[in-house]
Amino acid sequence: MNPDARSDDRLDASADHVVRSIRADEWPAAKELRLAALRDPVxxxxxxxTYEAAVGRPDSFWRERAAGAAEGVRERQQVVAVAPDGRWVGSVIVLVEEAGAPGALGDVSDVRQGHLVAVYVRPEVRGRGLTERLFSYALEWAWDVAGVERVRLFVDERNGRAEAFYRRFGFMPTGESVPVPGDPGARELEFVFKRP
Structure with missing residues (x-):
């Protein structure tokens, strides 16, 4: 996959949504989708x-966030599903965690790995295969561009719907968990997908 080519946008034959990496100048759409995600019931x-914390952030924050996860960036990538009308309807971000360095949750891995975060698909397009397409694109970027050995994610133990999807997609539980920040009585469960 060529992460620097805008022609790499993908159109699945069974759907009319494009799945691709974002561009730095698309920060307003990235902001709008993130705020929508933070208003979701789960x-x-x-x-x-929280929505309240995010909505108050200045535009400079959203510009930097988009630029730091746009096509051509090697440390992270935001992948989006775009509807025919141009509206962003889903997203996932891949963070690259270096071996021996603290990861997103402060833990240290012995391998270079990807970490999927900020998974969201708007309710009106759920169940149409967009999450699978977002994950497939994100994993391809992780293998081909970032060169990681595995990709992981964490899911709140109370989020059974998300956990079921991750298992169905092929992520396997490691048995490791961490406390949910701000809620030490709940756990985030680690799942991994190893490079084929």
């Missing part, structure tokens, strides 16, 4: 941020 289980 946002408290899926995200470590």
């Amino acid at each position: 946002a408290h289980l899926a995200f470590l941020e």
Whole structure:
């Protein structure tokens, strides 16, 4: 996959949505989708941020966030599903965690790995295969561009719907968990997908 080519946008034959990496100048769409995600009824289980905190951030924050996860960036990538009308309807971000360095949750891995975060698909397009397409694209980027050995994610133990999807897609539980930030009585379960 060529992450620097805008012609790499993908159109699945069974759907009319394009799945691709974002561009730095698309920060307004990235902001709008993130705020929509934070208003979702299960946002408290899926995200470590609140709508109230995010909505108050200045545009400079959203510009930097988009630029840091845009096509051509090697440390992270935001992948989106775009509807025919141009509206962003889903997203996932891949963070690259270096071997021996603290990961997104402060833990240290012995391998270079990807870490999927900020998974969201708008309710009106769920169940149409967009999450699978977002994950497939994200994993391809992780293998081909970032060169990681595995990709992991964490899911709140109370988010059974998300956990079922991750298992169905092929992520396997490691048996490791961490406390949910701000809610030490709940756990985030680690799942991994190893490079084929």
